[in-house]
Amino acid sequence: xxxxxxxxxxxxxxxxxxxxxxxxxxxxxxxxxxxxxxxxxxxxxxxxxxxxxxxxxxxxxxxxxxxxxxxxxxxxxxxxxxxxxxxxxxxxxxxxxxxxxxxxxxxxxxxxxxxxxx
Amino acid sequence: xxxxxxxxxxxxxxxxxxxxxxxxxxxxxxxxxxxxxxxxxxxxxxxxxxxxxxxxxxxxxxxxxxxxxxxxxxxxxxxxxxxxxxxxxxxxxxxxxxxxxxxxxxxxxxxx
Numbered sequence: 001x002x003x004x005x006x007x008x009x010x011x012x013x014x015x016x017x018x019x020x021x022x023x024x025x026x027x028x029x030x031x032x033x034x035x036x037x038x039x040x041x042x043x044x045x046x047x048x049x050x051x052x053x054x055x056x057x058x059x060x061x062x063x064x065x066x067x068x069x070x071x072x073x074x075x076x077x078x079x080x081x082x083x084x085x086x087x088x089x090x091x092x093x094x095x096x097x098x099x100x101x102x103x104x105x106x107x108x109x110x111x112x113x114x115x116x117x118x
Numbered sequence: 119x120x121x122x123x124x125x126x127x128x129x130x131x132x133x134x135x136x137x138x139x140x141x142x143x144x145x146x147x148x149x150x151x152x153x154x155x156x157x158x159x160x161x162x163x164x165x166x167x168x169x170x171x172x173x174x175x176x177x178x179x180x181x182x183x184x185x186x187x188x189x190x191x192x193x194x195x196x197x198x199x200x201x202x203x204x205x206x207x208x209x210x211x212x213x214x215x216x217x218x219x220x221x222x223x224x225x226x227x228x229x230x
Contacts, residue, residue: 095216
């Protein structure tokens, strides 16, 4: 099966500019996650979707970050305006179910988008 | 609140030597733990999970609830094991159901 797709792979912007990232999860996966990974740290969850609804966005800086998954398939994450401290790799992951409908706890990750804010 | 700690940022061993990557966790419920690995220029991928009690690429990890640890071990390290390793705790209940909390990661380097 095709893996989680993300674009762009790299983005360089200046502070106060806007940027958007796109993610297409594995086909049929209902749960989608966005993580922020700052250099030297582990991934930190920003937002979790179940189909097109938000399950957890408690760590999303809502004054500048937004995310949507309107049709319950692909998703976009936006930063507006960007700050220097937003420089990080943004990872998208998805989670699905097995043939019996049991939820896998394994998350499958995309390649990430490396954002540099100057 | 759940927390995962990997005390070693860097770990270097020689090929053929045993290796142990440490992971400690804090969680109020019954934990489900994973080890993820990221090889150079590849995406983050699952290495193993404690529920499966399996050995993957010669690695094993045992959950020790008394010591709240989930250390990753391999008796004979290989050069291809060089990678970044993350321990992760899965939240199986409450409002954060399905959330993974990651440790800071350990960079393992296996020298020839």
